[in-house]
Amino acid sequence: MIEKRDFYIGGAWVAPRAGVDHKVIDPSTEEPCAVISLAGPADVDAAVAAAKAAFPGWMATPLEERLALIEKLAAIYKARWEEMAQAISTEMGAPIEMARAQQVGAGAGHIKAFLAAARKIEFNAPLGDHAPDTRIVKEPVGVCALITPWNWPMNQVTLKVIAAMAAGCTMVLKPSEESPLSAMLLAEMIDAAGFPAGVFNLVNGDGVGAGSALTAHADVDMVSFTGSTRAGIAISKSAAETLKRVHLELGGKGANLIFADADEKAVKRGVMHMMNNSGQSCNAPSRMLVERSIYERAVAEAEAAAKQVQVNSAHEEGRHIGPVVNAAQFEKIQGLIQKGIDEGARLVAGGPGRPDGFNRGYYVRPTVFADVSNDMTIAREEIFGPVLTIIPFEDEADAVRIANDTVYGLTNYVQTQDPARLRRVAGLLRSGMVEMNGQPRGAGAPFGGMKQSGNGREGGVWGIEDFLEVKAVSGWPLEGAAEAA
Numbered sequence: 001m002i003e004k005r006d007f008y009i010g011g012a013w014v015a016p017r018a019g020v021d022h023k024v025i026d027p028s029t030e031e032p033c034a035v036i037s038l039a040g041p042a043d044v045d046a047a048v049a050a051a052k053a054a055f056p057g058w059m060a061t062p063l064e065e066r067l068a069l070i071e072k073l074a075a076i077y078k079a080r081w082e083e084m085a086q087a088i089s090t091e092m093g094a095p096i097e098m099a100r101a102q103q104v105g106a107g108a109g110h111i112k113a114f115l116a117a118a119r120k121i122e123f124n125a126p127l128g129d130h131a132p133d134t135r136i137v138k139e140p141v142g143v144c145a146l147i148t149p150w151n152w153p154m155n156q157v158t159l160k161v162i163a164a165m166a167a168g169c170t171m172v173l174k175p176s177e178e179s180p181l182s183a184m185l186l187a188e189m190i191d192a193a194g195f196p197a198g199v200f201n202l203v204n205g206d207g208v209g210a211g212s213a214l215t216a217h218a219d220v221d222m223v224s225f226t227g228s229t230r231a232g233i234a235i236s237k238s239a240a241e242t243l244k245r246v247h248l249e250l251g252g253k254g255a256n257l258i259f260a261d262a263d264e265k266a267v268k269r270g271v272m273h274m275m276n277n278s279g280q281s282c283n284a285p286s287r288m289l290v291e292r293s294i295y296e297r298a299v300a301e302a303e304a305a306a307k308q309v310q311v312n313s314a315h316e317e318g319r320h321i322g323p324v325v326n327a328a329q330f331e332k333i334q335g336l337i338q339k340g341i342d343e344g345a346r347l348v349a350g351g352p353g354r355p356d357g358f359n360r361g362y363y364v365r366p367t368v369f370a371d372v373s374n375d376m377t378i379a380r381e382e383i384f385g386p387v388l389t390i391i392p393f394e395d396e397a398d399a400v401r402i403a404n405d406t407v408y409g410l411t412n413y414v415q416t417q418d419p420a421r422l423r424r425v426a427g428l429l430r431s432g433m434v435e436m437n438g439q440p441r442g443a444g445a446p447f448g449g450m451k452q453s454g455n456g457r458e459g460g461v462w463g464i465e466d467f468l469e470v471k472a473v474s475g476w477p478l479e480g481a482a483e484a485a
Contacts, residue, residue, distance in 0.1 A: 008190075026091070038177060044203060051199075055198075067166065070115060090315075095319075140467060145172050172202070211231075255402065259418070323364075346369065411434070413435050422436050
């Protein structure tokens with residue numbers, strides 16, 4: 001078993017001051033694969049103190065020097081790609097092929113995009129021609145607590161860590177205790193790249209312990225959190241005591257609007273997107289809304305697509321989905337599948353229990369419900385598993401109404417060949433992102449939501465600016481002005 005009890009604080013791996021052992025479970029086998037320590041208040045205090053001490057020097061480091069270190073990190077990350085893929089696959093159950101291509105690839109893509117985005121930001125610029133001696137200066141927020149989830153470990157960690165580094169912030173990362181191995185591997189890479197001591201610190205822990213200590217800490221200037229809406233609300237309340245900035249990327253219940261003129265691959269594409277990462281994505285298109293005239297055909301296509309999805313161990317090569325992350329998630333998903341049946345939805349694929357051939361591991365059957373109404377539990381709650389609900393709609397207005405009838409507002413999807421409708425519906429959907437006809441967002445596009453899906457944006461220029469304060473300075477000496485005697 002892997003033993004990783006130490007924390008990375010002040011540029012060194014240090015033994016916990018108040019740590020408690022925690023076993024990391026391999027969801028493919030239900031067996032422990034590693035043991036880590038959960039930090040206590042003294043460990044959090046030490047990490048925050050290291051970040052606070054490092055902040056003045058890192059803030060004063062020229063942008064190009066900060067970016068040169070990030071470029072070194074990018075090269076090290078690329079060299080240790082397979083190690084990272086194996087860690088993610090083991091700790092949270094992403095199939096190894098998917099871990100290599102998507103999970104590790106997401107982190108590499110964000111590092112590259114932030115390097116480009118940082119050079120686009122005007123950190124010191126005049127207000128305008130009308131006030132040339134008033135400067136707008138963008139400065140780092142300060143010490144940041146970064147709290148990340150288990151479902152896309154490097155995607156979420158790099159979105160926060162690299163943006164904060166580029167902005168000039170120092171930080172304490174608390175990854176999910178379910179997926180700590182990948183974050184600790186990244187800490188090794190950061191150490192090898194030669195970042196100044198204290199710029200990046202890592203403590204493992206759970207939300208109740210280390211997470212709460214970080215969000216309430218008087219010396220933390222900003223909290224950036226990705227996770228459940230419930231936890232995001234608790235963090236906001238805790239952080240309010242010290243008026244620190246809070247960035248939240250929370251849950252979703254994305255609608256995928258499929259109109260009668262959608263392309264022939266639209267339904268299958270929606271099913272496969274939903275099942276990717278075993279449905280454990282906040283931006284998953286979990287509600288498929290289908291125009292009535294093609295509804296039964298779409299249900300049949302969704303059934304066929306779901307039955308083609310293979311389930312297997314994360315350690316096996318091949319294109320399949322793996323287990324969900326842990327026993328609690330497995331039981332939650334099973335309960336919601338049963339709730340869908342009990343509330344009268346039509347089960348057309350999958351259902352309760354493990355797939356045939358599995359009696360160990362947190363494997364869930366790829367499941368599709370039809371004839372769902374938007375007031376059913378499976379249409380309201382974020383299931384976070386490979387479960388798709390299909391809902392009919394009558395016309396465009398009805399589709400938009402159903403799509404917006406949710407507390408969430410992260411990502412929605414539209415499938416139609418009508419350009420005017422694409423533009424019109426994109427403007428009506430209340431979500432931070434809209435993806436149309438299977439086209440993914442470009443590199444450096446902002447990621448984030450509205451309503452109970454959170455606030456702030458991650459990725460690209462917007463992701464870095466979330467870690468910046470804006471300062472207005474008047475009376476700025478103009479270029480060429482005579483020096484005062």
